[in-house]
Amino acid sequence: MKAYSASQFLKFELLARGAVISPAARKVLATLTRDGRISPADYASTSGVILRLDSTEWVNVPVKENNPNFVEETPYTLDHAANGFFVHGNELEAQAEFWPLPLYHGTTGANGRPLNNYVVTHGDRVRLSPTIGCAMECTFCNIPYDDTYAGVKPVEAMIVALRTALTDPIQPARHILISGGTPGPPHVRQMQDVYYRVLSEFAPIGVDIMMAPIAGLLDVPALDELGVNELSINLELWDDRLAATVMRHKHRQSREYYLDFLERAAGVLGGQRVRSMLMVGIEPLESTLQAVEAIAVRGCVPVLSPFRPDPATPMSSAPPPTAEALRVAFEQARVIAGSHGVTLGPACDPCTHNTLTFASGTRRSNEPRLERGAL
Ligand code: SF4
Incomplete structure (x- = not known):
């Protein structure tokens, strides 16, 4: 424990065990959110509540609502008192700040489809998911089990959704990650068009690409030329x-x-x-x-x-x-x-x-x- 600050030590604990939300914290969270939604909950590793502990450490804390499979027995509680939110348990404690969801989460775009079909914000980054499902299957990842693979989404709708996320009045995203779903061989060209369009429009703010390097998809010198920030x-x-x-x-x-x-x-x-x-x-x-x-x-x-x-x-x-x-x-x-x-x-x-x-x-x-x- 000595090597770590309380918030650093708690970060490991919370990632592993999650936290329950006390009635007092839940009451305040209800006033801070439009509809009681407290988590983006779009992906296995983003299923929790995003907190910053002691003004420093960011942590995505699993909660029982979205991870009843392992948050049942946690000793940790997200609580609330006069000074605000705090996390405690196992003789550890840290002040906590809650990251509220952007206004666009849960709303639909002009095409009548949920904006979250395209984009979801976590912290200061908006994640663009260009494919419906994934042409691959990894058994730790929810994407292939949430949606059957059906190709790449229309690029214009994705550009509109990104602009919405970047100008959100509550939580405007500061950079972009194109991720979530690998295209099948017939859709490689379409995916390259997505990279081209997104980088052409938004490269100066920082666009990262996370992708499996399937044949013919990632032309690294070309992406560099277009201004890609990082590859994952x-x-x-x-x-x-x-x-x-x-x-x-x-x-x-x-x-x-x-x-x-x-x-x-x-x-x-x-x-x-x-x-x-x-x-x-x-x-x-x-x-x-x-x-x-x-x-x-x-x-x-x-x-x-x-x-x-x-x-x-x-x-x-x-x-x-x-x-x-x-x-x-x-x-x-x-x-x-x-x-x-x-x-x-x-x-x-x-x-x-x-x-x-x-x-x-x-x-x-x-x-x-x-x-x-x-x-
Ligand atoms: S390739 Fe990526 S998106 Fe597809 S199932 Fe595996 S981890 Fe999920």
Whole structure:
């Protein structure tokens, strides 16, 4: 505990065990939200309430409403008193600020479709999901189980949705991540059009692309030319046997193919602009650390994402990693990355909410809106 501040220590605990919301906190949250909705809840790792602890550490806290599969027995509570929100449990305590949802969440666009079909904001970043479902299947990810794969969405509707998210009156997004769903071979061209349109319109504010490097899709020099900010090419797992069952399509592309792609992308963009996400808690720690080493030795940025079992997936009853396992993974990965002159990502403070990374604490003039709930 000594190596960590209270909010840092609590971050691991909350990621692993979640929190219940006290009646007092729930009452104040109801006044701060339009309809009692407190979480974007669009993806396995974003199913919780976004808090900032002690004005520093961002954390996506699983709650019973969206993760009844493991938040039943938590000792932690999001509570409220005269000074505002706070989290307590296990003799730990930290002041908390609540991240309210943007106004556009839950509304429909001019085409009559929910804007959240296209975009969802977390912290200061809007995530654009260009495909309906995913042409691949990873059993830790809810996307292929929420929607059957049906190609790429109309690009104009996505551009309109992005503009709405970037100008939201409550929570305007400050940068963009194009993510969520891999296109099938017949739709590769359409996906490239999405990258071209989004980068042409919005590149100056920072557009990241997270994608499986399927054949012919990612032309890194062309994306660089268009102004892409960062690429995220997610290795997810290292263990070959596990990968073959948990993420069979990605596994077919092979680990070596991903590593070669990372290396080539780093050659074009520089390693600091190429990151790779790893799921922590599905495979043995040694395997995760081998992956950290393989990413960092190529000068790229490893990002550790704690496995959070999603109720919609075949892995819904798998146990999430313990807080202690998360701490050990973070500490050892940080040392390995550091030995290659690399730091764990992501670098953006609000975007650390669902990863094993601490915030830099750097304050900006355009911080996301947060509610202390003080009376
Ligand atoms: S490829 Fe990505 S979006 Fe598709 S199922 Fe796997 S993790 Fe989810």
